[in-house]
Amino acid sequence: MKSIKKPIVIVGAGFGGMTVASNLKRINPSLPILVVDSEANFIFKPLMYEVLSEELSMWETAPEFSNIFSNLGITFLRNCLTKIRFDEKMLEFCDDLTLGYECLILCTGSVSNNFSVKGVDENCYFFNNLNDLKKVKLFLQKIQNNKTKNNLFVIGAGPSGVEIACKIHDTYLNKFNINIIERSNEILGRNKIFNQEEAEKALERRKINVLLNSTVQEISDQKISILDNSEIKELDQDVVIWTAGVKPNLSYINEHVIQKNGRILVNEKFQINNYENSFAIGDISIIKGMEDLPLTAQVAMQQGNHLAKNIDLLFQEKDLKPFNFEDNGEMISLGIGEASISALGVTLSGKLAFEARRLIYSSKMPDISKSLKSAASWLFQKKSIINNFINNKP
Ligand SMILES: Cc1cc2nc3c(=O)[nH]c(=O)nc-3n(C[C@H](O)[C@H](O)[C@H](O)COP(=O)(O)OP(=O)(O)OC[C@H]3O[C@@H](n4cnc5c(N)ncnc54)[C@H](O)[C@@H]3O)c2cc1C
Known part of the structure; x- marks a missing residue:
């Protein structure tokens, strides 16, 4: 195992960043991980509509990063990245903090595009x-x-x-x-x-x-x-x-980073051209040869999962593996108590689809089971039942 003096820094703790961080911690707990996000809360975007309709409360769909990361045993820093000095492996933040990294993972998502x-x-x-x-x-x-x-x-x-x-x-x-x-x-x-x-x-x-x-x-x-x-x-x-x-949230990137359609162009291992140990996933990136991948949480999470395994390989000084996307289908909410699902050859609509969608999303929520609040939430109760089932499976 290669020795690491500086941390693996993950900037952006949305769907991509959260998945890399939690999986990497699980695969190799000894790696030093630092997660940085400019916000105080994670936001589970597919469930934002349910907050509008009061089917779910704000805190359930937007748990605090401090809760999530203390639960995971990962260091979290709230700060906004403003510049990257790739050649020196240095990050600059909005409060003048500078930070060195061993390995950098960018996943800062999208912002609305007014065209x-x-x-x-x-x-x-x-x-x-x-x-x-x-x-x-x-x-x-x-x-x-x-x-x-x-x-x-x-x-x-x-x-x-x-x-x-x-x-x-x-x-x-x-x-x-x-x-x-x-x-x-x-x-x-x-x-x-x-x-x-x-x-x-x-x-x-x-x-x-x-x-x-x-x-x-x-x-x-x-x-x-x-x-x-x-x-x-x-x-x-x-x-x-x-x-x-939407458009990619890349205000900190300079013109030397190769881009396509305004997003960072990466290879199939998510590496940013010419910069050693720097990766980009989720809405900000576009993979050479896989330009048509949609901008979804599903893509960002699959990429995060794959990248976690690759980072572990990187520090074992083994070859990284290319990413393949598996289309697991899509779900959309269609009003209170209704949804539509088209996944893996199965289609479902109405109330049943609504329940299935909520159940599937509850399993994908970041874990805050050590927080008192989680006991009062339908979503987190279902998540803990699903987790127990998975962990006790023969
Ligand atoms: C309303 C809505 C509904 C959606 N529904 C679905 C759905 O049903 N299914 C689906 O698959 N996808 C859905 N999506 C799309 C999905 O949410 C995105 O594709 C996904 O969030 C992208 O993940 P990401 O990790 O790239 O970015 P995000 O999840 O957006 O995370 C980016 C993170 O980076 C942080 N950040 C940004 N800039 C900086 C900075 N300079 N410094 C530090 N931190 C920074 C942000 O605070 C944020 O936490 C929906 C999106 C929206 C808006």
Whole structure:
């Protein structure tokens, strides 16, 4: 085993970072790991809609990093990476802290992309992190008691747009006229056909208006202007939620790092070109030869799992193995108590899919079983039952 003087630093403790850290600790407890994140809480993004609808509480879907990492026996530092000096193996942080590393794993995820559309930053709500979730929830609660029905627009009919529209409908029955604006000619264009069809039915049942082939041109404090069949239309809006897409969160990276489509280009072992012992996974990276992988938690977690094994091999001075993605299917929530699943040849919708989705996600939550709070949570109780079952399996 190669001797290590400096830590393995993992920057970003979302789905990718959390998976590498916990797996690496399990595989080789003697390796010194330091996890850094700019936030205080993990956020289980696929369950953010359930917080909006109050099916789950905020703390259940956003446990504190300090709880998670003390449970795992891993050192956690809250700080924001601002610069990497790859040649010196040095990191710079926003409070002027500098830190050396033996091995660097970057997994800082995505931020909302406004695609340079005028007025988006000033007049829209986003739905990509814990802060966004708190702001949207607060605002919807505040305006639900307005005397007239509010015009609510969701921009983008990808999973986030469709899921949030259905949850808002079911949570605030008849308080909003809900509309989804989509640039292409279909909803969930990159998703499984079964989920696409189930989502179409769910939107229809809820009378959510979907405007296809409509491109947002500008958003002001009261209007949305859209281009629809070469005609500009102005729509009155009371609230706009922008779920049109994301871009990699790479404000700390310099131009010397090779990028593709704005993401860090890595090889199939996640290595960043020319820089020894530096890796990138999750939404910020793009693998040469696997450019079509979706930006999902499933991909980030599989990559994290694989990278943990490779880091162990690296310090045993053995060859690293290339990554292969296994598509385990996809799940989307479609309102309160409903979901749709298309996975490994099995399709499921309605209440059963909702229960299955929650159960599957509970098994993927980071562990906070040593925290008092976990006992009061459906999600964490189910997680502990699943863990006991796995650990006691013959
Ligand atoms: C509302 C929503 C619903 C989703 N639903 C699903 C779903 O159902 N299924 C699915 O598979 N995927 C889903 N996704 C996508 C999925 O969440 C992402 O693909 C996944 O989180 C990417 O993992 P990651 O590790 O790359 O980044 P993230 O999980 O986003 O983690 C990035 C971490 O890096 C930290 N960070 C960022 N910059 C810095 C910095 N400079 N210094 C220190 N720390 C930093 C952040 O605080 C964050 O904790 C959803 C996303 C959203 C927004």
